[in-house]
Amino acid sequence: xxxxKRRLKLSIPEQEVMRPGNLACQGCGAxxxxxxALKALGNNVILDLPACCWxxxxxxxxYSSVGVxxxxxxxxxxxxxxSGIRAALKxxxxxxxxxxxxxGDGGTFDIGFQALSGAAExxxxxxxxxxxxxxxxxxxxxxxxxxxYGAWTTTTPVKHFxxxxxxxxVEILAAHRIPYIANLxxxxxxxxxKKFQKAMSIKGMKFLHIFSPCPPGWKMKPDDTIxxxxxxxxxxxxxxxxxxxxxxxTLNVKVNKPKPVIEYLRxxxxxxxxxxxxxxxxxxxxxEEWALLMKKIDKE
Amino acid sequence: xKKVLMGNHAISIGATLSRVQVIAAYPITPQTQVxxxxxxIVANGELDAEFIKVESEHSAMAxxxxxxxxxxxxxxxxxxxxxxxMHEVLHWASRARLPIVMANINRALAPGWTIWTDQxxxxxxxxxxxxxxxxxxxxxxLDSLIIAYKVAEQLSLPVMVILDAFVLSHTYEPVEVPEQxxxxxxxxxxxxxxxxxVNNPHAFGGLTxxxxxxxxxxxxxxxxxxxxxxINKEGEAFGKIFxxxxxxxxxxKTDDADYILLxxxxxxxxxNIVVDSYREKGIKLGNLRVRTFRxxxxxxxxxxxxxxKKVFVVDRNLSYGHSGIFFEETKASLYNSxxxxxxxxxxxxxxxxxxxxxxxxxIVEHGIKSEKPENDVIWMGVQK
Amino acid sequence: xxxxGKKINFNSAKDLPxxxxxxxDMTHNFTGSWRNLRPIIDYEKCIDxxxxxxxxxxxxxxxxxxxxxxxxxxxxxCGICVTECPVKCIAFEEEGK
Ligand SMILES: Cc1ncc(C[n+]2csc(CCOP(=O)(O)OP(=O)(O)O)c2C)c(N)n1
Ligand code: SF4
Ligand code: SF4
Ligand SMILES: [Mg+2]
Numbered sequence: 001x002x003x004x005k006r007r008l009k010l011s012i013p014e015q016e017v018m019r020p021g022n023l024a025c026q027g028c029g030a031x032x033x034x035x036x037a038l039k040a041l042g043n044n045v046i047l048d049l050p051a052c053c054w055x056x057x058x059x060x061x062x063y064s065s066v067g068v069x070x071x072x073x074x075x076x077x078x079x080x081x082x083s084g085i086r087a088a089l090k091x092x093x094x095x096x097x098x099x100x101x102x103x104g105d106g107g108t109f110d111i112g113f114q115a116l117s118g119a120a121e122x123x124x125x126x127x128x129x130x131x132x133x134x135x136x137x138x139x140x141x142x143x144x145x146x147x148x149y150g151a152w153t154t155t156t157p158v159k160h161f162x163x164x165x166x167x168x169x170v171e172i173l174a175a176h177r178i179p180y181i182a183n184l185x186x187x188x189x190x191x192x193x194k195k196f197q198k199a200m201s202i203k204g205m206k207f208l209h210i211f212s213p214c215p216p217g218w219k220m221k222p223d224d225t226i227x228x229x230x231x232x233x234x235x236x237x238x239x240x241x242x243x244x245x246x247x248x249x250t251l252n253v254k255v256n257k258p259k260p261v262i263e264y265l266r267x268x269x270x271x272x273x274x275x276x277x278x279x280x281x282x283x284x285x286x287x288e289e290w291a292l293l294m295k296k297i298d299k300e
Numbered sequence: 301x302k303k304v305l306m307g308n309h310a311i312s313i314g315a316t317l318s319r320v321q322v323i324a325a326y327p328i329t330p331q332t333q334v335x336x337x338x339x340x341i342v343a344n345g346e347l348d349a350e351f352i353k354v355e356s357e358h359s360a361m362a363x364x365x366x367x368x369x370x371x372x373x374x375x376x377x378x379x380x381x382x383x384x385x386m387h388e389v390l391h392w393a394s395r396a397r398l399p400i401v402m403a404n405i406n407r408a409l410a411p412g413w414t415i416w417t418d419q420x421x422x423x424x425x426x427x428x429x430x431x432x433x434x435x436x437x438x439x440x441x442l443d444s445l446i447i448a449y450k451v452a453e454q455l456s457l458p459v460m461v462i463l464d465a466f467v468l469s470h471t472y473e474p475v476e477v478p479e480q481x482x483x484x485x486x487x488x489x490x491x492x493x494x495x496x497x498v499n500n501p502h503a504f505g506g507l508t509x510x511x512x513x514x515x516x517x518x519x520x521x522x523x524x525x526x527x528x529x530x531i532n533k534e535g536e537a538f539g540k541i542f543x544x545x546x547x548x549x550x551x552x553k554t555d556d557a558d559y560i561l562l563x564x565x566x567x568x569x570x571x572n573i574v575v576d577s578y579r580e581k582g583i584k585l586g587n588l589r590v591r592t593f594r595x596x597x598x599x600x601x602x603x604x605x606x607x608x609k610k611v612f613v614v615d616r617n618l619s620y621g622h623s624g625i626f627f628e629e630t631k632a633s634l635y636n637s638x639x640x641x642x643x644x645x646x647x648x649x650x651x652x653x654x655x656x657x658x659x660x661x662x663i664v665e666h667g668i669k670s671e672k673p674e675n676d677v678i679w680m681g682v683q684k
Numbered sequence: 685x686x687x688x689g690k691k692i693n694f695n696s697a698k699d700l701p702x703x704x705x706x707x708x709d710m711t712h713n714f715t716g717s718w719r720n721l722r723p724i725i726d727y728e729k730c731i732d733x734x735x736x737x738x739x740x741x742x743x744x745x746x747x748x749x750x751x752x753x754x755x756x757x758x759x760x761x762c763g764i765c766v767t768e769c770p771v772k773c774i775a776f777e778e779e780g781k
């Protein structure tokens with residue numbers, strides 16, 4: 001083996017801005033998401049962070065793991081705080097510094113939604129990131145508007161698992177006609193980083209929605225994080241697409257031969273209780289949503 | 301230059317002269333002219349600032365926090381329901397030790413819907429860790445904003461400048477508008493040591509364990525105590541340049557007074573008229589206006605009251621099930637002193653009911669006649 | 685590779701910044717102690733595709749002389765690298781064995 005020619009070609013940037021030693025659980029998708037994001041963002045960025053798992057992951061005073069300036073803030077303020085930081089940088093002549101709001105699904109779909117919609121309507125020049133682990137994980141796995149149909153959480157116990165669909169946050173943001181919206185997934189780092197880079201090159205409001213598995217919250221093995229995230233795409237549960245100016249839809253990862261959704265569900269204890277019939281309901285929903293999306297995708 | 305200004309415009313001009321850099325505000329009666337005027341000033345390029353037209357007061361304060369944390373001088377203004385909506389992030393601003401200055405126009409709370417003045421909105425924010433200054437005329441409103449930044453930025457503490465709805469916000473009064481160059485000499489640019497800085501990255505406000513949380517509160521409290529000195533010091537320094545001096549308290553004929561009214565806001569101006577009429581009758585009445593409510597100027601209040609026989613606190617606010625709030629605070633802060641005089645607590649003027657010289661006279665008469673207060677709340681002007 | 689950091693202690697209110705502000709990173713926190721299973725790369729079989737490096741959330745895999753190297757100070761033992769390795773060259777062995 002030693003004679004093998006080693007010319008490393010890395011598909012994502014080698015630089016690490018995020019530091020290890022952080023407090024994320026084993027196999028945390030949110031931790032990996034931040035690592036990728038900072039690879040793309042580099043050091044000329046300011047983060048603001050509402051209450052979420054990342055408030056803990058980053059580490060307690062007097063430490064931090066992100067390696068860039070970060071402002072911890074109240075749960076519902078990711079977008080409004082970022083707007084304030086952006087305005088300050090503008091008057092202070094530091095327009096090249098990027099401002100990133102980094103929130104969970106609870107902070108985005110639910111409690112922080114008003115501020116997010118406000119910032120989107122004002123077309124603030126910020127990158128709003130939602131790492132979506134489909135529940136309130138920081139407080140111990142309670143349902144959010146991002147929790148999908150069928151999932152167990154502590155507030156949607158097996159007997160009363162969530163019977164409502166996941167809020168379609170991308171469509172809601174698209175209705176704001178902001179310059180850039182994209183779905184990202186930790187199992188697709190190249191696409192992930194490309195989308196961050198694209199967001200950085202665009203002025204105005206950007207919304208990046210990251211599929212981010214949570215092993216304890218989803219009752220799955222930590223080593224399955226990437227597998228599950230990949231299956232979310234391969235089963236068409238979480239399509240990787242982007243929306244420009246609220247109108248131009250592009251599918252970034254084609255899924256010509258989708259795997260059955262059960263393959264995705266099976267690896268996660270939060271779906272364990274589902275009957276065959278319920279699984280086929282989910283399959284049907286996935287197929288319908290995909291068909292709807294395909295109608296919007298630009299076919300050049 | 302002398303101008304005739306409504307309180308809301310005095311606020312806008314005070315903020316402009318302070319060269320605020322980020323404004324994030326949301327309209328609410330009786331504050332709307334503040335946002336309107338500032339929008340105009342920024343749009344005309346008279347002030348090099350960003351105005352974020354946020355979608356709520358909660359976002360106004362959150363944006364102010366973001367802006368101040370990034371090193372910009374931040375300003376907002378609100379009233380009543382708007383201030384209450386901010387409550388969570390008011391705590392955040394002060395604990396983050398950000399020198400944000402805000403004007404709050406005292407408006408009573410709903411229900412029933414009301415737009416008229418009382419102090420329950422701002423006094424409900426008593427423990428948010430903000431400095432609170434209550435102004436009694438439009439000149440003071442303008443001047444206080446400038447002084448507020450000077451104090452705030454030295455102590456890393458936010459300041460609320462408070463004025464009465466309509467009685468000041470919409471009433472035109474002659475106001476001396478200082479020269480920008482003079483204000484610039486008094487108030488240097490904001491340049492905080494700790495800020496969001498890509499060349500010197502820190503994470504602010506992370507998880508803080510019981511072994512060290514309390515030390516931050518200790519420092520915050522001490523900074524508040526220091527504010528007592530600094531408000532007087534900067535109020536005097538301001539006076540040297542502009543000829544108008546301000547402090548934590550404002551004494552009107554209290555030095556030899558047997559009876560002292562203790563008031564705040566515009567009630568103090570009505571009370572001064574009553575003081576004069578009693579003085580004409582040979583009765584030694586005085587009026588102590590408390591301008592700084594947080595930090596509470598206990599020592600100065602003690603000094604002002606120590607020779608009096610009785611004190612009549614007039615509260616345009618109420619802590620339900622207890623008493624008027626200035627009364628409660630005054631009484632409590634003097635409890636361990638050697639002062640043993642009756643302190644009367646009158647509650648009046650809620651929801652903008654007029655407080656006339658006649659009503660203040662009734663208060664004084666009631667106090668002089670009674671040996672001791674019969675109750676912690678003596679209602680005045682209520683139709684029982 | 686990240687150098688193991690030091691703990692920072694504040695014992696007096698006088699030394700504190702005005703608000704809780706970080707002055708160091710978490711590299712004093714050896715999350716390697718969380719591990720039950722230890723990933724071990726068989727460099728004979730490793731094809732240097734760097735997929736393990738790519739997917740490690742910490743980051744606890746770094747590149748040394750163009751090869752992946754696991755930093756056991758920080759590797760939490762999640763097993764993602766073990767599962768994702770395309771040639772299955774990362775063994776997962778019980779700690780302390
Ligand atoms: C106003 C307010 N309500 C409730 C909370 C408690 N809280 C903190 S984090 C959190 C859930 C966060 O969920 P999400 O945004 O999805 O992030 P995650 O923890 O899943 O990463 C809740 C409910 C809070 N901090 N503030
Ligand atoms: S609970 Fe889930 S999201 Fe939170 S740190 Fe753990 S794995 Fe990550
Ligand atoms: S086991 Fe997990 S933490 Fe350890 S090196 Fe592999 S991917 Fe990284
Ligand atoms: Mg979540």
